Amino acid sequence: MDENVDIKIKEEIEVYEEPVLSQDVEVTVKEEWDQGTRIVEKPYQCNQCDKDFSCNSGLIQHQRIHTGEKPYQCNLCGKAFSQKGSLKTHQDAHTGKKPYQCNRCYKTFLSINYLIIHQRIHTGEKPYQCNQCNRAFSWKSALRTHAMTHSGEKPYQCSQCDKAFTQRGNLIEHLKKHTGEKPLHCDQCDKAFSHRSNLVKHHITHTGEKPYQCNQCDKAFTQRDNLIEHLKKHT
DSSP, X not given: XXXXXXXXXXXXXXXXXXXXXXXXXXXXXXXXXXXXXXXXXXXXXXXXXXXXESSHHHHHXXXXXXXXXXXXXXXXXXXXXXXXXXXXXXXXXXXXXXXXXXTTTOOEESSHHHHHHHHHHHHOOOOEEOTTTOOEESSHHHHHHHHHHHHXXXXXXXXSXXXXXXXXXXXXXHHHHHHOOOOEEOSSSSOEESSHHHXXXXXXXXXXXXXXXXXXXSOEESSHXXXXXXXXXXX
């Protein structure tokens, strides 16, 4: 899996954190079985967003979303986390330890959550469905990004001009136009590029590859735009 998919997977992991209950709430979790279905009561409610939880510890963890509290700090780099489990996963990244392995492709992961999300690539599972058009997605982050096409929201604003974007990655790519940064270097010559797509196009000039084939004749092209121009001759 490439780096972009790994990033999506990391973004996809849902942090279950939760706010505090008043003392008069009974500290019980009631489980009942009704025709084979497990029913769990959630008596602990967040007083800021009305989210409910089955136990007080879950509520306390959730409340850190609102307070910004991060009590668990890495002793190697100082990074802090709201959950103990997140700290453990982070510390494994320092050691390179990846104890969770996919039984289909044998790729390994830092946490069980990363593995579960990765396995959707194999199963095709898409549990996140848009309530506007019924499109479904494997990752929650993909659903959030898609939802912006309905709302028109573009939360990532360029600080140099008035352009805004639905995804952080697109903003980062755009900012390179302002900075002139060209971090991608051709391994065949000394040319450098801001965007990976431009590097790929350039690399073809070294290989002689012509991946864009005309379906009307035997001509082929190194770039898609040249094929589109050529097709106009047939029409």
